Amino acid sequence: MKPVVWGVLSTSKIGLEQVIPAMLSSPLVELRAIASRSLPSAQAAARAAGIERAYGSYEELLADPAIEAVYNPLPNHLHVPLTLQAAAAGKHVLCEKPFALSVSEAQTVQMAASRVHIEEAFMVRHHPQWLRARELVRAGRIGTPRAVQVFFSYFNDDAANIRNQVTMGGGALYDIGCYAVLAGRYLFEAEPLRAVSLVDRDPVLGTDRTTSALLDYGAGRQVSFTVSTQSVPFQRVQVVGTKGRIELFIPFNATRNGQMRLALDEGGPLDGSGVTIETLPAADQYRLEVEAFSRRVREGVPPDASGLGDAVAQARVMDTLWQSECSGRWEPVAQD
Structure with a gap:
């Protein structure tokens, strides 16, 4: 080529x-x-x-x-x-x-x-760990998927940084919350029906420094997430089903050309002794x-x-979360 x-x-x-x-x-x-x-x-x-x-x-x-x-x-x-x-x-x-x-x-x-x-x-949609996670969900290895839980955070309170400038689209939801929204849409392969958010804004910067949300996909499927620009650096994704769960340890900032690990728990003991750790091929997701x-x-x-429908659908969810911040209640996500 x-x-x-x-x-x-x-x-x-x-x-x-x-x-x-x-x-x-x-x-x-x-x-x-x-x-x-x-x-x-x-x-x-x-x-x-x-x-x-x-x-x-x-x-x-x-x-x-x-x-x-x-x-x-x-x-x-x-x-x-x-x-x-x-x-x-x-x-x-x-x-x-x-x-x-x-x-x-x-x-x-x-x-x-x-x-x-x-x-x-x-x-992330191109990384082997995400492809494998969706493959396991599709294959029924965790039963019927019920919940996706996402936490993603870092600490940056520099007022000069574009991530902390409201007029430039800064803040936690735009910068990293979009990954959490994508995680649910990618793993459920569906669009949420309604959403509710809780937003904490920095009193000086005006950006959302911590945002949490709950997305209802219907049929008992839920996504919950917290993202923060002023918390200790951490990230994790859990996919929980009726028979098992999948855990991604470094879901978003995967090491370039490094091997990532994925945990598959097919209903084993609570002490984790039955968890299988898969090592994924080294890859540069970019x-x-x-x-x-x-x-x-x-x-x-x-x-x-x-x-571009995927980008439009992603933006619909983000818009709905901002609407919920203002209304303080569940808001419907517009559908095609």
């Missing part, structure tokens, strides 16, 4: 530390350009990574006729505007999560997705993500706006 020629919009931390190294390691990707609003920043990043071209504006990169696809890891409030600009320039777009800050914002991109490939970048996107671009499959 001829490599897809990529450009990166911004010198963000996730790009420099995670996605760019993944791109550079893949034979399916030719990373040719990086852009920043500061040309010196772009040039420094390009030198460090060995990227051929550096641009001092996003528009210059999007005007480069050699670039076929772009990775958009800009601050949350710029995801949709720059994705639309890239699509208008004929570029395919892999956009970081959360794809949009509202369902209406996400829907504005659907028409553009009929012309180029556009995808929300949830790398590389798997960009390679899967590159294959779609190169295989010539026509763009399909319905493919």
Whole structure:
């Protein structure tokens, strides 16, 4: 397969530390350009990574006729505007999560997705531990799935950090709560019917520093989660069924090219002596993500706006949780 020629919009931390190294390691990707609003920043990043071209504006990169696809890891409030600009320039777009800050914002991109490939970048969907967890659920190894429980936290109270700026889409729910929402949708392979949230906002920053939620999927299926930007770093996912449970130990920040472990408890003793630990193949979830996107671009499959339906459905749940914060009660999740 001829490599897809990529450009990166911004010198963000996730790009420099995670996605760019993944791109550079893949034979399916030719990373040719990086852009920043500061040309010196772009040039420094390009030198460090060995990227051929550096641009001092996003528009210059999007005007480069050699670039076929772009990775958009800009601050949350710029995801949709720059994705639309890239699509208008004929570029395919892999956009970081959360794809949009509202369902209406996400829907504005659907028409553009009929012309180029556009995808929300949830790398976890490509990791072997998540694929294995869903395989076990589908195979009935834990019986009928009843509950998914997620905890995800880190500590960052720096007011200058974009994750703590309300106007840029900062806060726990947008930054990491989106993973918890995805976990339920991915493992139940369904959409929630209603949701309720409890939000604690930082009195100075205004962002939600701790958010908990309960999602009702009907038929006795529930998702509960707590996410926090001001708690000790920790993450875990539990999937509990009528006959067993699955535990993911490092579900979201899996070590690059490291082996992850998954626990399968098929109803053994409470002391855990019957738990089976599976070791999953070493993988770089970011590389798997960009390679899967590159294959779609190169295989010539026509763009399909319905493919953005997942991002729209994800945004619907997030919108509902914000509505519940305001109302203080259960809110219905809009359905297609």
